[in-house]
Structures are given as structure tokens and as C-alpha cells.
Amino acid sequence: MPNALAQAVSEQADEISEVLVTGTRRSGMAVSDSPAPVQMVNAEMLAESGSPDLMNAIATQVPSYNAEQRGSDMASQTLTASMRALSPNHALVLINGKRRHITSNVAAGTGAAAADMSFIPSSAINHLEVLTDGAAALYGSDAIAGVINIILKDDYQGGSFRSNISEYTDGGGYTTNVQGNYGFGSDTAFVNMSLEFEERATVTRSVVYGPAECIMDAVECMNRITNGTPSGYSVSGAYRTYLQRDAGMVNHPEYPVMNHVGDPPEINRIASFINAGYEINENLDLYAFGSFGKKRAESLETYRRPSQDGGYDANGDGDRNDITADGTPEYMINKYPAGFNPMEKSEEDDVSLTIGLAGENNGWMWDLATVYGSNEMDVYTTNSMNFTLWNETGQSQEDFYDGTYWAKQWTTSLDASKEYDIGLAAPMTFATGLEYRKDEYGIKPGEPASYYGAGASSFPGYNPATNTGSYDRNSYATFLNFIFVPTNEWLVDVAVRYEDYSDFGNETVGKITTRYDFTDAIAVRGTISTGFRAPTLGEGFYSAVNVGPTSASPQLQPNSAAAAELGFGAGLQPETSENISVGLVFTPFRGLTSTIDAYQIDISDRIQRGSFSFSTGQGTNTITGRTTGKYNSQLPDPADTNGDGTPDATFNEALGKALVKFGYIGVWNDPAAPGGSLDPSARASISVSMFNNSLDTRTTGVDWVTTYNTGFDWGSIDWTLAANYNKTEVLSAKAAPASLGGATMYSLSSLSNEETNSPKYRINLGARISVGDFTINLRENIYGPQYTLSSASSYPQSVRDELDLVTLGTGLYYKNQINELYMTNVEVTYTPTDKLRLSLGMDNIFNEYPDKTPSAIWNYNEERYANTSRAYLTGSPVGFFGSRWFAKLGYDF
Template identity: 40%
Template sequence: MSRITRTTAFIFLASTALSTTAMAQDAPEAAPEEAIEGDFIIVTGTRAVGQAAADSAAPIQLLSDDALTRVGQPNLNQALTQLVPSFQAQTQGTDMASFSLSARLRGVSPNHTLVMVNGKRRHGNSILQVINGAFGGSAAPSIDLIPPDMVERIEILQDGAAAVYGSDAIAGVINIILKSDTDGASVRFNAGQYYDNEGASYSVSGNFGMEVGDAGFLDVSLFHRENGYTTIGDGQISVVNVNGTINSGVSVAFRPLYQALADNGGTANINGGQPASNLNVAIYNFGYDFDAFELYSFGNVSRRTGDALQGYRVPNRVCRNPLTATAQTSDPTNCFGNTAATGLVPHIEVFQNEFSFTGGLRGETDSGWTWDVSATYAEDRAKVYTTGSVNASLYVATGFSPTDFYDGGFQFNQFVSTVDISKELEVGMAEPMTIAFGGEFRDESYEVFQGDAGSLYIEGGQSFPGYSPTDASKIDRNAKAAYANVILYPVDGWTVDVAGRYEDYSDFGDTLIGKLTTRYDFSDAFALRGTVSTGFRAPTLAESGYSATNVGPTSAVLQLAPSSAGAASAGFGALGPEESFNISLGTVIRPAPLLTMTLDGYYLKINDRIVSSGTIIGQDASPVPTPAVPRLTPLINGLTPYQLVLNAIAASGKVLDPTVVASGQLGIQTFTNGIDTETWGLEFAARYPVDLPFGSLDLSLGANYNITRVTDSSALGTLFVQTAEDTIENASPDYKINLGALFESGAFSANARMNYYGKTTQLVRPNGFSTTPRPVLNYAGVGEYYRATVGATPIFDLELAYDFTDWMEIAVGANNLLNKKPEIPDLVADYNPATWPTNNRSPYINNTGVINQPYTFGPYGTNGGYYYARLTLNF
């Protein structure tokens, strides 16, 4: 039985079970409308007024503020990934990605989901994720900057909507609706940590609403959160082998130092997982009704600081011969500071300041025309520092180096103004026709700032060099859009929604896209709905303009701006827009008064998709092939990978760490159009609230099956590497199932969830190289890979809460209750270790060189179980 058949069967059986349970009980009285999330009036996915979520022609999932607060960590990314089957949040990153964790819908890029607040476009992140992976290329909005206490509900449109809302809405829309209370206040304290006593987290948040005059409101939230470090692995293969012996490549003079480190576990618990961070946010929502019109405004100010542990540098990494001013690795008395005794663990620190303000007017004319005019300005700026480090070349040359470096930074600015007009007209159909039209103007800029002199001397500080003058740049663009939308109700139960949108970008031209959505209710218990649409996505300015050097202890990868000289030398070019085609078909079934089930199938095709090229690595100069020794690394554009990489580095004007150049691996990567992908999926959701003699039980089930395949990469030929294609197809689980049960009885409540993730795989390069034949995947220019797997697994969450008084609640709980972590690399189970070379680097370590490190690409992260307590005070 195939995976899709198993998943479909599971959904059918689960839905039948829920339906049977519902019908076997006495039908409870209909609950008040506000108690049923499907009866909430939505504003996402339609411009019709007063439409309930359960009646939507497009799949909409609603999350109430109560559901969001029952997640242990006060983080909207975390909440959504536990509650929405098609939503996958990034659990951890590498380098700068640690500070811009993002999320995605339906297995495609985070950039394919539009994020809005109160129906207005949210600005993107200034920090771009460049590391090749499932979230590579993301510069999507950080929804973590919206405190959960400020959220009234979240509406998730799980359908392509670029024709309705513009660029980025290829996979769907997340619309965060802020609270608009006129009274009341709450304070919430949250504390927790992971199973191994790492990553302690503390937060405090406050929310209050108040009346403004006779017809206004002001709702404000203040939020503070601190997260501690987590670490991964038990030590460094560069110091000690898996069997406990010292690496034989260490010089005699340094061997006692390495032995001391190995004996006391000196290289354990130093490799960063989650960075330490500190977040402060102030956010407000304001409105005042002047009868003729309403004035509204909302916005936030935030400051986030982060400190991430970087790759360990061995004791002899920063040493010198003072007589010849050259690197000296055999005399520990001439090493920088205490690095000869302990080695070096640099840090990357980020200081990110962000704000966004929206203001607008809306109203209705005497003739029934509704109108809304708004403007939003947002700015996101990040400064990057390397601390606790040293510039090895500067120390070798002069005997001096600073330990802290300003590496530079980024800034993203966005201004958006919109006009929306609509009216209901009687045209003799079952219901009035809705017509809507409007326009949008958007102006954006993105800037990269260069680092200080110390960060730019040769390779800069160990772990993260500064942004060079060739990296520093500023790009901008503007976009104009106009749309029209008509919603018809030809007969009772039939909805037809047609939308079209024209957009014109200053940097690559214009596009025209459209969408047709329809739904027919055959009865109160059964409806069919479907959508067909075209869409597009403009490249983010960060994707187009970012360049940097990413450095590991023994590697360096240049991220090249697509239109730069370095990228051009390797055959790449400037980015253009993506184009998409989306079709979906679904059903809504109500077999019992309070039970609603939906099942939607979808197909999404993206042409000219923007992706990372993957890292093109030049490990060494390929030997001249002979009949006896064939070339293991085929030519790319007539060059060996080694030559291609060296040419691109030279064209970029970059200078790299001499140690890495001499003994490590060099690579380049960039963002590029040129591949086409197809995504197929099924989405199921059901919810059934049950009244019990001693309380109530709210049952929910959600499931998503999703596969993506690369259908064409011929435009790039060998420039799109196998690892990049594999990431797109296999870095996300094919299926995810959410089961939830909320039991409430008097002052007590228990909330249990199970998220079942399908397996994920990734091509992983072992920590060792040889031309010896191995039973692994060979890839031109990269070396040997094996397919690492994080198996399918359930993750359980549990929260118990008690209202001691009307104004005080205490809750305790766990996310990942059973402390499940991804698998640790162990090739013995799959391959014969006798075929691996007997060198000092072990094939049982993945490419980070960390002993016993779990795979980091699993959908639930490496931190394990998180256990917490929460105190809520209501006034």
C-alpha cells in the first residue's frame, strides 16, 4: 500500500470514527455562536461581508486566542505548528538563520505565504536565511514578534490567493487579527526548560483594553521573553575520535592539551543548538468611530538580541611563529590567549530593532459603498557582531587581534498604501452580488552594511567574517497594483467568486493573474468547493542583493548575490519572478449538529521557482581522467568544480581564511530561478465538541499529506546541484497528523495533543573523504553522501490547568512530553564499516564533526522535551 493510500485510508477511518461518535450520542443543543470557531465571521479569503468560516468557498482554518494560549512556549510559530497540519515551523537554524526562524504552509518556501495583521500586509525580515535547507531563502515576516496575548484569532487561508492579495500568497495567507477590547486586563508569567536542564525560558506579558471616549478603544500588550542556550553533541571529532583516542594528526607538542580536553569532556556541550535570546515587544490596536467614518491604527516596536554559539576551533588554530610571522602549529606557547589550553568557541551576536505602524480610515457612504484607505511604514534593522573570537591572520602578522568584531548589518524598509472599495448590489440572484476593487502601492529598500576594519582583514574574526565593501549595497523597488473582485450567488447555496489582479514592478515588469472560486451546498450537511488560480511571486530584495561569506572550522562557502560578478562567472544571473498555477477541490460535511469535517485536495505548480543553487564545492583539483581512473567530478560549464569555485571567489574579490583554503573545502552558492516544481496534497480537518455529564470534551483531528517534486531544472543544467533538489523534495515530512482533546470540568482543564510527523531524509556528507569506493551516493564535485533519515514519530503534548479563583489560573505542561529527539548518525546499521577508510575522521559523524549530534533537519528539532508552568492573572 502506498503512502498516499495509507494516509487517505487513515483520514477516512478517523473521519468515520468521529462521525460515528457524533451520531451515537444524543445530539447536544447547539452551542452559542461564539463558542463554535466555524461560526466566526472571517475577513480573509473573501471580500463578502458577514461570511462565517464554515461557509467559506476556500479552506479557512481559525485559531482562537484560547487555543493559542494553551501552548507551552509563548511563540506563535510554536503554536501554529502544533495546531495546523500543513504548517511547519523551523525549529533551529545555522549562523544567521538562528535569528530568523520562519515557517511555511504546504511544504513550499516560507516566502510563498503572505502574512497580514488586521488584513494589512506585514513586512519581511531583514535577516535572510542563506544556508541550504528547507527554509533556505526565507526573508518572510517574523510572526514571533506578535505576542500571543494580543491575538484575538488567526485566520489561515490554505489556498493560493495571489490574485486577491498580491505577491507571496502562492501557498496561502496567515491573517493575525488583534484584540480590540474596551476593558479588562491580564498578566501572564511563563517559565520552563528542556529535559536536560538547558534552554531555560522566562516570559512575562501584559494586555489591557480600555475605552477611548464614547466610541473608541485602545488595546495594548507588552511582552518580554528570555531564552537560554541549548547545545548538541558530546564532543569534537577534531579533538578525539569516536573510540576516545586522540586525533593522530595532532602535533606532539599539542597532544597533552588535546588529551586533557578529551579526558574531562572539554569539547562536550559547546556546540550551539538554540541561541540565547532576549525579546521585548510593545504592540497596540486602536479604533474610533466618528459615525461618518472610523479612524484606526495599530503597530508595534520590538528589540531582539541573540547570542549563538559557533563551531569549535581546536587549540592550535590561532598560533604564530613570532620570528617569521607565519602560522605555527607545533608550539603551544605562541598561541593567542588561552586558546592553546581550551580551543575557541566564537559567538555571533545580533541586535535587531523593528517597528511597524499602520493608520487608516474606513466607512460607508449613504449609497452603501464601503471604503478603506490605509498606509503602513515598517523598518527592520539588524547589526551583527562576532565576539569571543580572534582574527588569526591579524594575530599571525602582528601578534595582536581584537576579540570582538562588528561584522556589519542589514536594513529592510517597506511602505504600503492601499485603497479598497466594495458594494453589495441587488441583481435578482439568490443573494446580493458583491463587487470590490482597489489598488496598492508598495515601496521597498534593502541595504547591507560593511563591517569594521578588524572584521575585514583577510578572513576576519573566526566563525563569521565581516561584510566586505563588495557585499555592502542598497537596492530598492516599487510596485503598483490594481484588482477587481466579483462575488455572485446565482441560486440558493451556490457561490461564485472571481478575482483578477494587475501588478507592475519597477525592477522586472508587470503581470496579470486571476482566480475563480466556487462552492455549492447541496444541503446543510454537504457542500463541494473548488478553486483554480494563477499567481506569481516577486523575488525579495534580500534574495536579490545579499552576499556574504559563511565560514566553518574547516570550510568556507561564499553566498553570491545573483547579479554579482562572482555569480556571473559561474553562469548565474539576476532573479526574475516566479509564476504559479493552483487548483483545488474539496468537500464540507456536517454529519451531526456540531461536527464539521472538510477534505481538500490541491495541486500547485511553480515555474521559474527561486531556490538556493545548493553548495557547489571545490574540494580539490580533479585529476586528469584516464581509462583506469575515470573522472569522478564531471565538468560544470567546461570547468571542474574546483576551478569554477576558485574563479567565482576571485571575481567576487573575497579573501578567505588561509587555514581553510589550505586544508578545508571551498564552495559557492546563490539564489536562482530556473527550476519548476509540482506539489500535490490532501488536507483534512474535523472538530467535534461533546457535552458530558461532568464537563465537556472538544475533539479535533487534522491531517495533511503533501509531496513536492522538481519537474524541470534543465535551464540550469549542472549548476543546480543534487543536494538542492533533494532538499526541495525530501526535507519536509510527506504527512503530518494532529489529534487534539480538550477536557474541561469546572475549574479544571486538561489539553492533550499528538502531532505525528512522517519521515524526512537528507543527503549528508560524512566526516571523512577518500577515493576508496563506498556504498554511498556519489555526487560530482562534492564527495560522497549517504541518505540520512529521521523516522516517522509521534510527539505528545500535555497541559493541565486549574482556575483557583475567577482571576487566577495556574497551568503546568510539556511540549514533546516523552523527550523525543531525531536519530543520531550511525552508519553501522546501513553500511559495512570495513569499506570506510581507517583515517582519524569517523564516518559515523555527520558533516558538522560533532560526536553524537542528532540530525538537525527533523521537523521537531534536537532540543527534546520542554516542560513549563504558567500563571495567569485576570483583572
């Protein structure tokens, strides 16, 4: 085995607890001696989690780590994970110590674009090293919350085969996963290969669609709408119009449960990895590793009612209220008379390759490597239509190619370290290095029909006039690292790092980490560090139109001319952080280890999406189909199009002028102008959003990890307790530029949600019982409470009286509370031979679900024209799907 691959190759599984390569550049560091909090997770622990994917498997072992789908639209098709309730972008992923490239799929709401670990087969992993501490001084940008270092298998004899199936007991989510690993070679050269296939079906817990209940009893529905409305909250005759024009939804094949937005996507995935090494001589090794993967995902979006396509202007007079020769109103000429369920589909390719040389010369350990990674995603909208094309021509295709986005990263680095005897208790370790990285990002346009006018309903294509382009940047870095051991009990680790970026300038960060062992059983450790995160190019240049059934939101590029026109300056700047942590390590006797680490992370200029209202208020006006309008035939404006004496909408003049100037919307009576129009069904609200350096936050918390191994005459029990408590505070939020005339960038409720939308704590309890050929793995995962706020202003007092209300400023909100969840998991494994393993298990055996929408809200919306279809609150890391059984087979050869 090449002996210089210390960072690129791991020790054997039974020695994992003794070897550490993450969080320190001191060779031979044992985990129990680490000055920084590092949790080790081996391949067996991942396999025994029962989770269908790598990120959820990690989450069962590391309580400060949460896997979740963030955002909507295409963002829901890439699973992300966060550490310490921060952004997924704040955790750095390494493979064998080398930076992993990020996904091109930018979450429109959060900007999350971290490494997509679904392209890493679990069968390729020897173990993980999870550093839960700020480490930007060691590894550069992104390592604010921590680092996940995935150490690949290097076995060169034999292999393994694994297969598992699973399904939710309440139906749906059937998953098949098959993977294998094989290695060959000798002591001086090896190749280890892994391959994984997975098919995962969607799962739904949707209930009766609100408008569908209205259609069932239109008279009662109108009585509820008219009489159950709070004083001063106007309801126009538009709902009677909807009831007439949407009657065809009763013919939908899934009526009345036809709205499935928010369900997880259907996924087909292939992932492969190869790891290789060759000992050129006793002082020089060549290594390489790389991956290739493909993923296809498809998800249902919000159901579109028949009335929402607006009909067909058959005589071309610009008014769709005319009656055709057969007596049909033009507004009732629908492409989908029963409405339709658009789908968003992606086809994704992911590639990476690392090649390096590692050696030793004159006491210097050095490592020269180059790493290339790319991720490309083709985006489609299917089973949909273009409302504008239908309104104008009576024709529209159903499937659209929306465009492609891609991200590439190429990193070349040289690291070197040497030990010097300077008269201390142990030699001083000096490490230094250089790094060059090139990042690229781009969006390719969709076909014209996907973005013309309203574009493909649900996900308009990328318009070459406003949304597409290619972008790149270069960065250079250098670091110095000194590790001193003044006494046998005391270690001090000091590092400083300088990085220079071609787009925003330079950053210098540093850290001091220390550990003092009072006895063999008790030690104290701590870190003071600064860090930073460079904005991803996706955050800086992603642009799209995000639409819903009654809303639309163009997302501007922060680094665009339009953003500068609105007063946002020179675009995104880096986030900066200050991290303080202190911990205790207890090893009172053999078999028992316990660590407690408290931390505080302050992040300045945190990147978040801000939203500004352009127009509101037209959602309650009767649909007319007329082409009047100041800005666009499809946009609400102050005109009184329905003749009720009340302006249709309020709007922000400055924002509207900028949208027109830079082609995001068309001009009066010109829907074919650059940028076209927005979705004509987006009548209730139209807003503009963009990422910006807007928040300063403070996150404080405690990690507690305890393991205890007990042996008995009949077998053994390995006990685990891992817990995390976390609290985030918004210290300040930047106001919108004065040019927007007092527009609000963040509501008080959205700022509150930043603090409360993640579980307050997590506790993982585990007992692994081994008796002869049987192993019983018991796990209890406890998730603390969390909540978000929603406006209560539109509900009558009788409803408010039943809600948990919160007043912020002049606004009244109610809590969407998800209470504490207890998830009990069990797995039984039978090992009849040294090579064969059979397992059966169930996660969440008591079929726990998160809380439902507050009953007062649900009852009020029931049989009203409301888009309710999902009974359970979203946002919980455990989802809303209930218990899941699984069966696994493993064979080693």
C-alpha cells in the same frame, strides 16, 4: 465600536466561528460557508498549546504549518515557519488584513526572509485566520501556499496578565515569559495595548567532540585513520600534524564536550503592540495599530582547534615553520592554546505602524491605509579572532562588529467594495483596489578588523568593497474581484490582479473559487489560481562569506556584476505558480464539522541557493604556513606546497578569475588586496554560492480538519483531528552557465533532499475535557518520516554494508532517516475563580527524540579526527531536546 473596521477589528471571541474576513471580500461570510479552506485559531487555543512562541503555537493547531530554524550562522537566530513544506517566503502574514513587513535576516541557505512573528505578543491576538490556499490574486506577492491573518484584540474594558516558565527535562532551555494586555475606551473609541517579555536559555545535546577523543589516545586514533580507510582514499600525514598541534585542547574548560554548533540561540525579547480605533461618525472610522520590539540573540558556533589559527609569523619572513628563541615553532604560537568557541550575536529592532480610514458612502465600503514596517539587525562575532591579523602581527581582538542589515517596507492601499443586485439569488459583490509599495534593503559594513584578510572567524564582517550597499524598488498593483451567487446553493468568486515592479517588470494573476452546497450537510469547493512571488531584495542583494572550520563560501549577489560575468543574466526574476484545489465540507449534525481539501501547487523558477566548487582537495595536506599560491596566500591552488608530488587542489579557473576581478578574493601573495583572503582554515573545500531561479517543483497534498463538540451531564469534550499529507517533486533544475566549464550547481543528493527533508505527513489529535473548574487538554502530534542523503564514498565497505544506501547517477549516498515521531502533550488547568487560571503541563511526556546519526557512521567516526559532536539528526520540526515541562499563571481583570 466603530462598525466599519470589518478588516481591522474582529468580533468577540465567542462569535469567532461565525465571522470570516480572510480569503473573501464578501461581508458577513461565515466560516462554515467559506468557499476556500480557512482554519480559525482563537487566543485560548494558542494559550493552551503550551508552546513558548507564537509560531510553534500555530503549528500545534495547523498541521500544514511547521515552525523551524532554517539555515546556519545568523539565520538560526530568526525562527521561520513554512506552510505545505514550501519556503517560508510562500506564506503571507497579515495583521488585521494588512501586509506585515519581513525580517532583514536572510537565511543564507534558503533565502527565507518572511515576517518575524516573534515581535507579535500572543496577548495582543484575538484570533488567527489561516487560509491554506493560493491567494495572490487577492493579496499579491508571496501568497502562494497560504495566508495567516492575525486579528488583534479590540477590548476596551479590563485586561489580562499571563506568566509562564518552562524547561526541558533533560536540561537546558529554561524560558520565562511574562505578558499583559489592557484596553480602555468606549463604544466609539478604544485603545488596546499589549506587552511581552521573554528570556530563553540555550539547550545542548552535544556529545564528545571527535578530535578530542583522538587526543585522548593518539596512537589508536592514527591506527584507525590509517587502517580503516577505504581502498583508494588517501590519508596523508596531516593528521599526525593535527594531533601534535591540537594537544592543547585538553585544557579547554569543557573538554571533551566543547563543540556546540547547532544548539538554539539564547534569546532575550521584548515585544509590544497597540491597536486603536475612533468612530468619527456613523459612516467614518479612524484606526491605527503598531508594534515595537527588541531582540538580542547569541549562539555558539563550531569549535576552532588550536592548530586552525595557523600560528604567528614572528620574524616576518612569510614562513610560520621557523623556531623561535625559546624553542617554540611559530605555528604553535596560538592566541587560544586550548582552541575557542566563537559566538554570533545579534541585536535587533523591529517597528511597524498602520494608520487608516474606513467608511461607507453610497453603498461603497472603502478602506484607505498606509503601513510602515522596518527591521534592523546589528551583527557581532564574539570570543573569536582574525586569523590573518594574528598570523601577521601576533595580535587580534576577540569581539567584532560585523555590520548591520536592514529592511523597510511602506505600503499604501485603497480598497473598495459594493454590492449590486443583478437578479441572482443574492447581490453580486464587486471589489477593487489600488496599492503602492516601496521596499528597501541594505547592508552596512563592519569594522575593518572584522573583514580584513580572513575576517572574524566564524562570521567575517561585511566588506564595503563587496558586501554592502542599499537598494530599493517600487511596485504598483490593482485588482478586480467579482463574487456571484447564482443560486442559493452556488457561489462563484473571480479575481484578477496586476502588479508592476520597478526592477523586473509586471505580473498578472487570477483565480476562480467556487462552492456548491448539495445539502445543509454536504458541500464541495475548489479553486484554480495562478500566483507569483517577487524575490525579496535580500535575496537579490545579500552578500557575505560563510565559513566553517574546513570550508568557506563567498555568497554572490545575484544582481551583481560578478554574477552577470559568470553568465547568470539580469538577476533574479519572480517565481510563478499554478494552484488547483478541491475540497469537501461535511456538517452532518450540530457540533461536528469536517473538511477535506486536496491541492496541487506547481512553482516555476523557484529561487534557491546554488553552489559551485572553486577548489577542493587540500584538506588532507600538511599545513605549511607558506605563502605560495596562484590566487591568494591563504587559498588552495594547483601548487605542490607540501612537496608530496601531488597538486594541493583542483580549482575552477573561470570562477577564480571572476572572484579576483570583482574583489572577492585577493591575488597571489597579496592578502590585503580588495576582499582579502578567506579563512585560512578553510582547506577542504571552497565554493561560491548565490540565489538563482533554478527549480521547477510540484507539491501535492491533502488537508483534513475535523472538530466535534460533545456535551455531558458532568462537562464536555471538544475533539479535534487535523492532518496534512504532503509530497514535493523537483520537476526540473537549471544547469550552471556554460562559462563555468561544466560546474555542477545542484548535486543529485541536494535535489533529492528538496523532496524528502520535511515530514511526509502530520497528524494532530486533541481532546479538551472540561469538568467543573478543571480543564484537561490532551494532544497527540504525529510527524511522518523524513530523510536527507549524504555521500557514502569515503566510507569502507564494512560501513556501507550497515547503511541504507541510495545510488543517484554515479554517486553512492546513505539515508539520514528520521522515522515517525509521536509527541504526547498534556496540560491541566484549574480555574478557581472567573479571573484566575493555573496550569501545569508537559510536552512530549514520553521524552521522544529524533533518530541519531546512523550507528555505522557514528562508530566509524568515533575516535577519529572527525567533527562529530551532535548525536541526533537535525531537520525535525520538533528539534532534538526531549520533553519539556511548563507552568502557567493567568489573571483577568
